[in-house]
């Protein structure tokens with residue numbers, strides 16, 4: 001449980017005056033969800049090319065749990081370590097070299113392993129190129145849910161697969177954070193989408209997101225169902241989960257088809273003869289966020305938020321993540337109660 005005594009000091013609204021200290025959810029050593037505790041920390045200082053964001057919403061994903069566990073631990077980790085790689089908020093200050101953004105702008109951002117600390121905090125300092133105005137049709141809560149998953153989904157569809165109109169794609173593991181968005185981006189490009197999801201509610205969710213056909217990939221033979229949908233095989237597979245079920249998807253891939261997946265799915269698939277295998281990492285940048293913003297508008301993107309926890313319950317959010325079967329995305333409301 002986090003220290004609630006600091007809550008009195010949480011600002012009720014965003015202001016341009018920045019305090020010297022802030023509330024953050026951080027770890028003092030690597031381990032389980034209960035190690036995430038409340039800390040009073042200095043607000044990060046700003047370099048010339050950086051933006052200070054008063055965070056409204058932080059994303060919670062499997063990669064946060066990996067960091068918490070110490071999976072990507074550097075040789076000399078620096079504690080307390082504030083978790084969180086993405087989120088949305090209001091620009092509180094900009095560095096001397098920043099022209100593109102101004103105090104008061106509503107922005108969202110993705111910053112991997114930021115040495116100045118993550119988004120589970122009232123303030124985060126991020127390189128300006130990794131920060132962008134939120135898409136017009138989103139509020140901060142929904143914008144904060146998608147920097148990582150949105151970039152991952154869009155770059156999977158457009159850059160890794162280069163999906164074209166009328167192509168047939170299997171989106172495997174489509175009921176999670178990235179998959180729910182990837183279905184919509186694939187539809188935006190005019191593709192036909194066969195989605196595999198987890199559980200009955202997962203299947204219902206991916207149908208709502210626009211999948212032409214969907215199956216519970218933990219219960220049915222994916223290859224039989226996908227073959228009925230695409231008797232001549234599918235052009236591409238975008239995988240957000242690995243293992244036997246993914247191998248079933250690959251049985252339906254045309255011999256010269258493409259398989260793309262973000263690094264991190266377990267176990268990672270092996271290349272089969274003839275197939276093009278593209279492994280990728282989501283990339284943040286000015287151009288990348290412009291493309292995401294355009295796609296969010298054009299797709300009228302629906303963003304399923306599975307659960308929203310206040311920052312003081314960040315440990316509980318991680319417990320929920322560990323239980324699995326999260327439909328869509330978990331987020332933290334920085335000023336929630």
Ligand SMILES: NC(=O)c1ccc[n+]([C@@H]2O[C@H](COP(=O)([O-])OP(=O)(O)OC[C@H]3O[C@@H](n4cnc5c(N)ncnc54)[C@H](OP(=O)(O)O)[C@@H]3O)[C@@H](O)[C@H]2O)c1
Nearest residue numbers: 173175176177178197198217245262263264265281282325
């Ligand atoms: N390298 C990068 O830049 C990058 C960026 C983002 C994400 N990633 C990786 O991409 C993957 C997806 O991320 P995410 O945030 O979307 O994860 P997620 O929310 O956990 O989504 C994965 C989904 O796949 C489902 N699933 C698992 N086995 C299935 C099966 N046999 N059939 C159908 N569905 C199945 C899961 O359901 P249950 O939870 O019910 O099992 C879950 O809904 C993760 O491995 C993540 O680490 C990498």
